[in-house]
Amino acid sequence: MSTHFSPLKNDTFLRALLRQETDYTPVWLMRQAGRYLPEYRASRQGAGSFMSLAKNPDFATEVTMQPIDRFNLDAAILFSDILTVPDAMGLGLYFEEGEGPKFERPLKDEQAILDLKVPEEGSLQYVFDAVTQIRRTLDGRVPLIGFAGSPWTLACYMVEGQGSREFHGIKSMMYKRPDLLERILSLNAQAVATYLNAQIDAGAQAVMIFDSWGGALADGAYQRFSLKYMQDILNQLQREKDGQRIPCIVFTKGGGLWLEDMAAIGADALGLDWTVNLGQARARVGDKVALQGNLDPAVLFAEPDQIRQQVTATLQSYGKPSAGQGHVFNLGHGISQFTPPESVQVLVETVHEVSRQQRLQA
Numbered sequence: 001m002s003t004h005f006s007p008l009k010n011d012t013f014l015r016a017l018l019r020q021e022t023d024y025t026p027v028w029l030m031r032q033a034g035r036y037l038p039e040y041r042a043s044r045q046g047a048g049s050f051m052s053l054a055k056n057p058d059f060a061t062e063v064t065m066q067p068i069d070r071f072n073l074d075a076a077i078l079f080s081d082i083l084t085v086p087d088a089m090g091l092g093l094y095f096e097e098g099e100g101p102k103f104e105r106p107l108k109d110e111q112a113i114l115d116l117k118v119p120e121e122g123s124l125q126y127v128f129d130a131v132t133q134i135r136r137t138l139d140g141r142v143p144l145i146g147f148a149g150s151p152w153t154l155a156c157y158m159v160e161g162q163g164s165r166e167f168h169g170i171k172s173m174m175y176k177r178p179d180l181l182e183r184i185l186s187l188n189a190q191a192v193a194t195y196l197n198a199q200i201d202a203g204a205q206a207v208m209i210f211d212s213w214g215g216a217l218a219d220g221a222y223q224r225f226s227l228k229y230m231q232d233i234l235n236q237l238q239r240e241k242d243g244q245r246i247p248c249i250v251f252t253k254g255g256g257l258w259l260e261d262m263a264a265i266g267a268d269a270l271g272l273d274w275t276v277n278l279g280q281a282r283a284r285v286g287d288k289v290a291l292q293g294n295l296d297p298a299v300l301f302a303e304p305d306q307i308r309q310q311v312t313a314t315l316q317s318y319g320k321p322s323a324g325q326g327h328v329f330n331l332g333h334g335i336s337q338f339t340p341p342e343s344v345q346v347l348v349e350t351v352h353e354v355s356r357q358q359r360l361q362a
């Protein structure tokens with residue numbers, strides 16, 4: 001596919017990630033394409049399953065565009081899943097109706113770990129094709145975000161075989177056989193770096209690493225088993241494409257205690273969950289990184305006036321834009337499937353209106 005794309009008409013999101021001045025605070029939502037949208041549920045039913053949506057670039061494009069067509073969002077995110085990478089390593093990803101993701105062949109023993117290899121070339125081509133097709137369809141309306149899971153978060157699913165509360169399997173391995181875990185993590189880091197670079201080549205204009213389970217780690221273990229491998233990825237990432245900086249966002253859910261460490265690995269921005277105060281976070285990371293977040297997704301179950309109040313409070317907690325640009329508004333984690341779509345409309349309008357007013361008052 002050719003990679004000549006239309007010029008960007010709205011670069012507010014990219015500017016905020018690079019801590020440049022913006023007329024208002026840009027906003028997008030983690031999992032903005034998903035089951036809370038009736039049009040997503042219809043597409044998913046048409047495709048038959050989550051994986052057939054994700055593996056077909058036409059469907060992936062259709063679903064990525066749904067929230068962009070409905071709301072005035074400032075970024076689009078590739079429709080896919082973090083677990084496509086271990087799937088391409090041969091673990092066999094599947095989704096059972098009403099349940100989370102599972103692997104047919106989790107890493108059950110030492111031999112499986114020794115046999116593990118990075119994905120074969122071409123096995124993730126459907127993702128890169130989707131990126132290029134989405135970027136074309138966007139036609140410069142807003143930037144496109146590519147993404148991947150962190151090596152640690154991927155390893156959690158690869159070892160447990162599914163989501164987990166206690167992470168008994170992987171944490172036992174971490175303390176009993178750290179060498180085996182480190183082998184998985186190195187491989188994952190290599191695979192994710194290649195994967196993100198290919199997304200950038202295909203047209204992704206920013207990338208995000210989702211470390212959803214980093215917050216399950218002890219202090220010390222987080223730095224050694226999660227952060228270090230995200231840094232390895234950042235070291236290998238292409239940070240510029242066609243003369244444009246490609247910003248990278250790192251999001252460790254539950255990582256609020258480690259912001260200084262996270263700000264030191266070379267990311268352009270940190271994602272924050274709702275346990276963190278944005279202004280305090282900004283004071284701690286200084287001018288090293290932009291911040292993305294961090295409204296509690298449950299706010300979207302409240303009434304419009306209450307949503308407006310909470311969104312305004314989050315914007316205010318960051319501090320006046322004059323004191324430093326560099327805020328991307330988002331939720332503190334993915335949007336719930338039970339969210340009324342009208343609540344998202346209220347959120348997006350409020351972020352734009354209130355943040356414009358803040359700049360006039362600054």
Ligand code: CP3
Nearest residue numbers: 030031032033034050077078079080081082100210212334
């Ligand atoms: O943000 C977006 O709109 C882009 C798409 C996206 C999906 N998953 C689509 C999806 C992204 C960025 C992800 C990331 C992802 N996937 C993470 C990291 C972010 C996080 O939430 O912590 C994780 C841990 C996964 C693994 C995963 N995939 C889980 C735990 C689930 C089940 C969750 C649920 O809500 O049921 C999925 C499935 C999934 N990935 C869905 C979507 C829209 C729902 C699938 C469906 O249609 O049934």
